[in-house]
Amino acid sequence: MTHMHVAGSIHADATSPAPVWLTRPDDVNVLTAKLWSSGVKRDSDGVVSVAGLKLTDLADQVGTPAYVLDELDFRERARAWRDAFAGWTVFYAGKAFLCTGVARWVEEEGLSLDVCSLGELTVALRAGFPPERIGMHGNNKSESELRLALQHGVGRIIVDSADEISRLERLTAELDTTARVLVRVTTGVEAHTHEYIATAHEDQKFGFSISGGQALVALVRCSNSPRLELRGVHSHIGSQIFDTNGFEVAARRTLKLLSQFTEATGLELPELDLGGGFGIAYTKEDDPAPAEQLAAGLREIVEHECRAFGLPVPAISIEPGRAIVGPSGLAVYRVGTVKNVEVGGGMTRRYVSADGGMSDNIRPALYAAEYSAALASRTSAAEPVVSRVVGVHCEGGDILVRDEFLPADLGVGDLIAVPAAGAYSRSMASNYNHTPRPPVVSVRDGRVTTLIRRETLDDLLALDAGAAE
Incomplete structure (x- = not known):
């Protein structure tokens, strides 16, 4: 069954398809305040922080992907x-x-x-x-x-x-x-x-x-x-x-x-x-x-x-x-691959693969929910390019952010932050492809508290009655 994209028709930005509502930003590094918690900002070194903690430091502490709540x-x-x-x-x-x-x-x-x-x-x-x-x-x-x-x-x-x-x-x-x-x-x-x-x-x-x-x-x-x-x-x-x-x-x-x-x-x-x-x-x-x-x-x-x-x-x-x-939370991912795909009509789509996916946010696949994203580990002077942020799962519909302008130089190892991830992301998360679910951590005054720890493969195998045989 064909599913109509909720954004309707697309327009061409250079050679990339994009929904009509998505406008090219004047500065791809600017964070739109209404999408983020009050404690989120981009620090002087270009790194996004939440409640006084840089997401680069948080990723080093708890790994990626991770859900982050601003307490x-x-x-x-x-x-x-x-x-x-x-x-x-x-x-x-x-x-x-x-x-x-x-x-x-x-x-x-x-x-x-x-x-x-x-x-x-x-x-x-x-x-x-x-x-x-x-x-x-x-x-x-x-x-x-x-x-x-x-x-x-x-x-x-x-x-x-x-x-x-x-x-x-x-x-x-x-x-x-x-x-x-x-x-x-x-x-x-x-x-x-x-x-x-x-x-x-x-x-x-x-x-x-x-x-x-x-x-x-x-x-x-x-x-x-x-x-x-x-x-x-x-x-x-x-x-x-x-x-x-x-x-x-x-x-x-x-x-x-x-x-x-x-x-x-x-x-x-x-x-x-x-x-x-x-x-x-x-x-x-x-x-x-x-x-x-x-x-x-x-x-x-x-x-x-x-x-x-x-x-x-x-x-x-x-x-x-x-x-x-919802707005109190964000999800942070690390980029693993970036590729450009010919989509016809002289246009290409850039696919940015993150280390999470539909197992930690099923909403885009379930009912075409739209999300935003930002490069979180640095600023960029590169041109904004329409990108699709996708996950690691063996599904063509494994999409985290359907359309977003991200810097042209975004690459492997960069961190991406997705705002408004506090509601329903972890609640609806699954172990699809035997993927352990990410942790939920809160941040207050620069300090991290684990609310729900990261699942491990041992957690998954503990439920497998045949694994102990």
């Missing part, structure tokens, strides 16, 4: 969301990236934590995260997941199906406890994003349909269940969303549902979760709104819709993940 930038972004949405509850979406160290940062900055698997819940609990500030997601939660959540007093469980409600009713009776729940609904909002990350249209696996009536039935059932404490409604319209337009429709439809529930039961539900999906800048063309602007827009939307339905304003929660950790 203070993460904390600053967490506080910005917390403060912008003061009076609301901000859940950090752990699926973007979670480890015990990050869970502790989230707790220390006063955010709650959203998890969606047994593994994420276990990490949160191992980190000592207060369970009453944890929300549990998942469209097919197992009994073991629900049991662990109930045993530790997780603050809320977002129920996603009638089968899950039955499991919860059985487990709460067995454990002689209660569960605080929200019902996840699909609002029919088509977020302007890739099909795989748009989650509020009707034809998908999450939640109960509002338009089909299943959502109201689920709310009434949970309300009547003696061991389920129904708190409200949850919706999520998608990911990498830059404005509040979609949230306006979602808020209107969820609040109408709350109004219908009140009419049917005489009860008012106190909570509404509008989900996450707030976007970040992966390229110069991306223009995400700051947390303060989003907060003002969402407050206005909720208050307006509550007035329209004659409802008190419920306790609102949101779930930023990528918006906090």
Whole structure:
């Protein structure tokens, strides 16, 4: 099946093909601030540094490829969301990236934590995260997941199906406890994003349909269940969303549902979760709104819709993940080969092969996600050349950065930094081609802390039952 490039048509820059949105930089050494964490800069010697540590020194210490988190930038972004949405509850979406160290940062900055698997819940609990500030997601939660959540007093469980409600009713009776729940609904909002990350249209696996009536039935059932404490409604319209337009429709439809529930039961539900999906800048063309602007827009939307339905304003929660950790992280790679390939029409494409690939960032291959890149180990006076940064894997689609202007003299041994790599890169990483996953390190005041160590071949062989024979 042919896949259309998301950038559309291409133009010719000299002899190299490039998407129409990619503009030739005046200075290839300049770092576009909105793509990087606040602690990233190019030092006087031309080397990119993060939080006071040169990436050349970091690469010598921990090797490449590696994921790097700017700790203070993460904390600053967490506080910005917390403060912008003061009076609301901000859940950090752990699926973007979670480890015990990050869970502790989230707790220390006063955010709650959203998890969606047994593994994420276990990490949160191992980190000592207060369970009453944890929300549990998942469209097919197992009994073991629900049991662990109930045993530790997780603050809320977002129920996603009638089968899950039955499991919860059985487990709460067995454990002689209660569960605080929200019902996840699909609002029919088509977020302007890739099909795989748009989650509020009707034809998908999450939640109960509002338009089909299943959502109201689920709310009434949970309300009547003696061991389920129904708190409200949850919706999520998608990911990498830059404005509040979609949230306006979602808020209107969820609040109408709350109004219908009140009419049917005489009860008012106190909570509404509008989900996450707030976007970040992966390229110069991306223009995400700051947390303060989003907060003002969402407050206005909720208050307006509550007035329209004659409802008190419920306790609102949101779930930023990528918006906090994404820009706080970068990935660093070392160049192994550079080659020019004839692509027809008198044009050539330059392929820059790095020592990572789709095993450490599957997003470009999975849904044509765009990324940027910069030469990190020095400056260059050479001309910018459109380049494609690719990985080491045995796949033609093993692309890290589809199109970027990099210096013409970039060569073997140079370091490349890819911004906005904090979200979903490590979370979605694999061992394809038996490749050990890179480490995740944080940097603060020039000092490195290992959050997740580099995998080794011994780690992989430890899972191979035949390797010990």
